[in-house]
Amino acid sequence: MKRDKETWLIDLREACEHIQQFVGDLTAVEYSDNLIVKRAVEREFEIIGEILRRIRDEMPELFEQNPISKGHHWLQECSVSRI
Known part of the structure; x- marks a missing residue:
């Protein structure tokens, strides 16, 4: 099943x-x-x-615009950096 590109972004979030x-x-x-977590x-x-x-x-233009590709700490967005 082919997923559309918008769905990838939703899945990422x-x-x-x-x-x-x-x-x-x-x-x-x-x-x-906690092994389960x-x-x-x-x-x-x-x-x-x-x-x-x-x-x-598949979308290199989007990846280049994304802060993730510019070295920002995207782990902070996931609230895991404190662990």
Whole structure:
């Protein structure tokens, strides 16, 4: 099934939102002790990576305009940088 490009962007946003939901107010210790949450967060990052690869390959003009490609810390957008 071919996904349209707008759907990729929606999926990207949703993956970041899922990470925020999974992590919530966990401390670094709580996060590291919770294998289920860690695996869920890892899976969302895999999804994010796959979407970004597709955007880079199929929409290079969008990727060049995106702050992610310019070295900004997009992890902060996913609220994981504190862990």
